[in-house]
Amino acid sequence: MRAAARPGGKVTIAEVAARAGVSKGSVSLAMNDKPGVSAATREKVLKAARELGWLPNQAARSLSSAATQVSNIGLVIARPARMLGLEPFYMEFVSGIESVLVERSYSLLLRLVHDVDEEIGVLDGWGRSKQISGSIMVDFTVDDPRVAPIAALGLPVIAVGHPDLTGGLPSVWTDDGAAVTEAVRYLAALGHRRLARVGGPATLGHSMIRSEAFAKAVADLNLEPGRILPTDFSGEQGARATRALLASAQRPTAILYDNDIMAVAGLSVATEMGVSVPAELSLLAWDDSQLCRLTHPPLSAMSHDVFAFGAEVTRRLMDLIDHGDAEVGAVPTPVLVPRGTTARAH
Amino acid sequence: MRAAARPGGKVTIAEVAARAGVSKGSVSLAMNDKPGVSAATREKVLKAARELGWLPNQAARSLSSAATQVSNIGLVIARPARMLGLEPFYMEFVSGIESVLVERSYSLLLRLVHDVDEEIGVLDGWGRSKQISGSIMVDFTVDDPRVAPIAALGLPVIAVGHPDLTGGLPSVWTDDGAAVTEAVRYLAALGHRRLARVGGPATLGHSMIRSEAFAKAVADLNLEPGRILPTDFSGEQGARATRALLASAQRPTAILYDNDIMAVAGLSVATEMGVSVPAELSLLAWDDSQLCRLTHPPLSAMSHDVFAFGAEVTRRLMDLIDHGDAEVGAVPTPVLVPRGTTARAH
Numbered sequence: 027m028r029a030a031a032r033p034g035g036k037v038t039i040a041e042v043a044a045r046a047g048v049s050k051g052s053v054s055l056a057m058n059d060k061p062g063v064s065a066a067t068r069e070k071v072l073k074a075a076r077e078l079g080w081l082p083n084q085a086a087r088s089l090s091s092a093a094t095q096v097s098n099i100g101l102v103i104a105r106p107a108r109m110l111g112l113e114p115f116y117m118e119f120v121s122g123i124e125s126v127l128v129e130r131s132y133s134l135l136l137r138l139v140h141d142v143d144e145e146i147g148v149l150d151g152w153g154r155s156k157q158i159s160g161s162i163m164v165d166f167t168v169d170d171p172r173v174a175p176i177a178a179l180g181l182p183v184i185a186v187g188h189p190d191l192t193g194g195l196p197s198v199w200t201d202d203g204a205a206v207t208e209a210v211r212y213l214a215a216l217g218h219r220r221l222a223r224v225g226g227p228a229t230l231g232h233s234m235i236r237s238e239a240f241a242k243a244v245a246d247l248n249l250e251p252g253r254i255l256p257t258d259f260s261g262e263q264g265a266r267a268t269r270a271l272l273a274s275a276q277r278p279t280a281i282l283y284d285n286d287i288m289a290v291a292g293l294s295v296a297t298e299m300g301v302s303v304p305a306e307l308s309l310l311a312w313d314d315s316q317l318c319r320l321t322h323p324p325l326s327a328m329s330h331d332v333f334a335f336g337a338e339v340t341r342r343l344m345d346l347i348d349h350g351d352a353e354v355g356a357v358p359t360p361v362l363v364p365r366g367t368t369a370r371a372h
Numbered sequence: 373m374r375a376a377a378r379p380g381g382k383v384t385i386a387e388v389a390a391r392a393g394v395s396k397g398s399v400s401l402a403m404n405d406k407p408g409v410s411a412a413t414r415e416k417v418l419k420a421a422r423e424l425g426w427l428p429n430q431a432a433r434s435l436s437s438a439a440t441q442v443s444n445i446g447l448v449i450a451r452p453a454r455m456l457g458l459e460p461f462y463m464e465f466v467s468g469i470e471s472v473l474v475e476r477s478y479s480l481l482l483r484l485v486h487d488v489d490e491e492i493g494v495l496d497g498w499g500r501s502k503q504i505s506g507s508i509m510v511d512f513t514v515d516d517p518r519v520a521p522i523a524a525l526g527l528p529v530i531a532v533g534h535p536d537l538t539g540g541l542p543s544v545w546t547d548d549g550a551a552v553t554e555a556v557r558y559l560a561a562l563g564h565r566r567l568a569r570v571g572g573p574a575t576l577g578h579s580m581i582r583s584e585a586f587a588k589a590v591a592d593l594n595l596e597p598g599r600i601l602p603t604d605f606s607g608e609q610g611a612r613a614t615r616a617l618l619a620s621a622q623r624p625t626a627i628l629y630d631n632d633i634m635a636v637a638g639l640s641v642a643t644e645m646g647v648s649v650p651a652e653l654s655l656l657a658w659d660d661s662q663l664c665r666l667t668h669p670p671l672s673a674m675s676h677d678v679f680a681f682g683a684e685v686t687r688r689l690m691d692l693i694d695h696g697d698a699e700v701g702a703v704p705t706p707v708l709v710p711r712g713t714t715a716r717a718h
Contacts, residue, residue, distance in 0.1 A: 072489045076521050096503065098481065107471035108679060110463065117456065117463040124484040125453035133483040133494075135444065136466075138474040143418050148479075157442065157503070175422050261662050290666045297668040320607050320636045321667075322643040333454060 046074035097132045099123075099343060100152050100161035102145045107138055113259055114286055114315040115332055122336020123162065126344065132159075146175050153181040160184075160347045162339055166191035166231045182346040184339055184354075191231040196346065196354045198339050202232050203239035205328050205360040206282070209310055210243035210252075212362055213280045217371035218308060221252040222278035224267045224288055228256040236284065253278070257288065264288025268295040272307075279371045280308040286317045289325050293367065304369035314363060323366025330360035392420035443478045445469075445689060446498050446507035448491045453484055459605055460632055460661040461678055468682020469508065472690065478505075492521050499527040506530075506693045508685055512537035512577045528692040530685055530700075537577040542692065542700045544685050548578050549585035551674050551706040552628070555656055556589035556598075558708055559626045563717035564654060567598040568624035570613045570634055574602040582630065599624065603634065610634025614641040618653075625717045626654040632663045635671050639713065650715035660709060669712025676706035 043050045048067055056071035101123070103110065110116055123134055135158055139145045152158045160182030163172065173193035176183055185192035188199045213221055223240050226233040237254050244252045255270065257263035264283060268291065271278055283289035289311030296303045303309055303323065311318050314329035338357055346352040389396045394413055402417035447469070449456065456462055469480055481504055485491045498504045506528030509518065519539035522529055531538035534545045559567055569586050572579040583600050590598045601616065603609035610629060617624055618641065629635035635657030642649045649655055649669065657664050660675035684703055691698040 069489065072493060076489065076492060076517055096501070098503075107467045107474060110467040110470060120482075121453045121456040124456060124482070128453060128484045128486070133481050135479050135481050136470070137479040138470040140474070143415070143422065146422060147418060155442070157444075171422060261666050265666075287662070287666070290663075294666050294668045294670075316607050316633070317636075317663075320611075320633070320640050322640045324640075 042071065042074050042078055045078060046070040096156055096159065097130070098135045098158045099127065099132060099340070099347075100135045100137070100149065100158040102137045102139055102148050102161070102163070104139050104141055104145055104165060109259065110138070114317060115313055118313075118315055118332040119336040122333040122338075123340045125333070126337050126340040130344065142170075142172050146172055149176060149181060149183075150179060153179055160343050162186060162343060163192075163195070167229055168231055168234065170231070182343065184343040184346065184352065186339055187231055188235060190235075196342075196352055198342055198354060199356055200330060200335065201356050201359040202236045205330075206236045206239040207243045208359075208362055209282050209328055210240060210247065210249075212364075213282070213308060213310070213368070214247045214249060216280075216308065216368065218249075218280040219371070220250045220276065220278045221280050221282065222271050223252060223254045223282045224264055224271075224284060224292065225254050225256050226259050226284045233284065240282070250276075257284075259285055259288065261287045261291040265291040265295050268292040269299070272296065272299050272301055279306070280310070280368070282310045282312075284312050286311045286313045286315045286325070286327065289327070289367075290317055290321055293321055293325065304367050305372070308369060308371070309367040310362075311367075312360070314360075318363075318365070321367075326365045326368040327363050328360040329363040388417065388420050388424055391424060392416040442502055442505065443476070444481045444504045445473065445478060445686070445693075446481045446483070446495065446504040448483045448485055448494050448507070448509070450485050450487055450491055450511060455605065456484070460663060461659055464659075464661055464678040465682040468679040468684075469686045471679070472683050472686040476690065488516075488518050492518055495522060495527060495529075496525060499525050506689050508532060508689060509538075509541070513575055514577055514580065516577070528689065530689040530692065530698065532685055533577055534581060536581075542688075542698055544688055544700060545702055546676060546681065547702050547705040548581045551676075552582045552585040553589045554705075554708055555628050555674055556586060556593065556595075558710075559628070559654060559656070559714070560593045560595060562626075562654065562714065564595075564626040565717070566596045566622065566624045567626050567628065568617050569598060569600045569628045570610055570617075570630060570638065571600050571602050572605050572630045579630065586628070596622075603630075605631055605634065607633045607637040611637040611641050614638040615645070618642065618645050618647055625652070626656070626714070628656045628658075630658050632657045632659050632661045632671070632673065635673070635713075636663055636667055639667055639671065650713050651718070654715060654717070655713040656708075657713075658706070660706075664709075664711070672711045672714040673709050674706040675709040 039050050039053050043053045048071060052067055053071050056068040127134060137148050139148060149161055162184050164186045166187035170191060173195060177194055183195055185195040185197040187197055189197055221244060225237060240252060255267040257267055271281060281292060283292060289309055292309055293303060296307055301307050311325040311327035313332055314327040318325035318327045335357055342352040385396050385399050389399045394417060398413055399417050402414040473480060483494050485494060495507055508530050510532045512533035516537055519541060523540055529541055531541040531543040533543055535543050567590060571583060586598060601613040603613055617627060627638060629638060635655055638655055639649060642653055647653050657671040657673035659678055660673040664671040664673045681703055688698040
C-alpha cells in the first residue's frame, strides 16, 4: 500500500487575502515570516490559507529560502538510544531546553552518536553548514578530548559540567560534591554508620566528583568505609546493585542513588526482600523527578530542578549567541527533601 | 565572568597527514566527509586532527558547505514542554527514532509548538529551507486541520495515527480499539463487573478511539456502564482521578489507565487509601515502560514496545525518503501482560 501526497488546489493569494480580510501584501509577509504584520494578522492569514488548502508556490520560494535564518541549537549525546528513554534526567532536561526554545521559535537538533570523535565531527559539520546557532554539550569526562577541538571551532557552546572537566569552555554546573556531602551528613545525623552509594558509570566526570565527595564525607565523619557500586543508570542495574548490597554480610543501613529510576528500583527490591523502608533501610534518590512522589512511601531525594536547569543552560546559550557572552558558573546546589524513605537508624 | 573561544594553534594539513600516516589528500577527503577514504582512515585522520587541535580553515570551507547534504528528520509536538518530561511514551518513542537515525548519521530536529497552525508553519519552513528530509507527525485529532496543508507540501511524512484520523497521509498506527477490547474482556473474565478508565485528553483522536472501544466492550459484555475520566496524562491527574474513583459510592473493582505514569500514581493512591491491590482492586497500565516492572507489586499492562514502534515509524519514513514510498498500516496490537496488579474480583 502506498500513499501519495495530495497536491493542493489552484488557490490564489488574492483568495487567501479576501478570506483573511487583509491585503495581499500582508499575506505575503505573514506566509514568509517577515516582519511587518502583527501576530493576530499572521494567525488570520495562516488560518485562511489552511482552510483553503493553499501554500505559496514552493519552487518560487526555494531561491529565497537559502537566506532563511536557521533557528536551531544542537545537542549531541554519546549514549545508547535505549538509555535515553529510561533516564528521566534527560527527558526533563530536554523539556527544560524546549521550554525556552518554544518562546523563541527555535528548534532542538538532537543527535545520538557512538563516541566523542563522532560528536566532534557532527558539531563541526553543523557549525559549518550553519544548521545550528550554538550547542549544549554534556557528559564530560576527565581530560575530555572534545574541549580543544570544540574551542577551536568558535561555535557558541555552553558546557554542562564542572570547570575541572570542561577546560576553557563556558560552563554551567551543579555542585555535586556539596550535595553528596550534605546527603552523607544528613544520613549520619540520623545515626547511620554504614552507607552505600549506587552510582553512575565510573568514567563520567560527575560520577567521579560524587564518588570522591562521598568517600571524603564518610571518612570525615568516621563512618565505616562506604561501598560504591557503579551502574549504567538503568533501573535493572540499580535493582541488581541493591540486591547485592542487601544480600551482603555487611548490609548498609542507608543507600544513596545517583538517579531516581534506580532509587525506585531499589525500593522495590527492598520490598521484595522483606527489608522494611525506612525502618530497616533508608533510601535517598537523586534529581527528584515526578517519580519520587509516586512511590509508596514517597522517596526522599536530593532535589534538583532538572527542568529549570535545562531552561537555565539554554537561556545562557541564547545570551552567548545573541551577545557573544554569557553568565557562567554554578546553578543552585541540589537540596535534600526528606520524605518517607529516610528515618533514624536502629 | 566571560569565556572566549580559544583559537586553535597554527597547525598545517601536512602535520595532520604525517601524524595520521596518510596523504594530505586523504586528510582533505576525510575532513570534508567526501567519499574516497575508508572508515579506518577517516578515524585515523580525525584522531590526529583532534590531538593536534587542528580544524581546517572555516572561512574557506563555508562556501562549499552550502552544498552539504542535510540529514535531519523533523518531529513537531504541540504539547506543553513540561509534559514531554513526564510522559515515558515520548521519551521511549524518541529513543526508538534515534536508534534508527544513529545508524544512518541522521539527526532529529525537535520542535515544540503552541498549536497546529504553528506546527504547519514550522513544517512548511523546514521543508522549504531544506532543513529536513521528512517528518514524523503525531497526536492526530478528528478532522485534523493539518492533513490538507501537509499533503499539499509534498514533504515525505509518516503520520502516527489511525487512518480515520490521518486522512490521506501515509500512516502507521497501533490498533488501540482492539487492545482496549482485549483488556476489558480479560478483566470481565476475572469477574469484574464495574470497570473504570483513566484516559488521556478527550480531544486526542486515539483517546476517543479507546473511549469508544471501552464503552462498546463494556456494553457487549453486559457490564455496568464504565466511567471514563479524561486527564492530561500526568501522574498528578492520574492520582486525582483514582482518588475520585475510589472515593465514589460505586467504587470500580478494576481501573484501566491510558499510560504508565498514571497507573503508577494510581497504585500509590490505592496504597495510601488502604485499598489492597490486587485483592480489592485490579489495575492495568498502558505502554509497559520500564516503570511497570519497578513498582511493587509490578503492574499488569497492555504491553506496547514504544521503542520498537518509534524505530519502525522511522524506518518507514526513511523508505519514503529513499524510495518515494513506504509500507503503511498497523503495527502489532499491544498485548496484555498480567503481573501483580490484576486478580479475580471478590
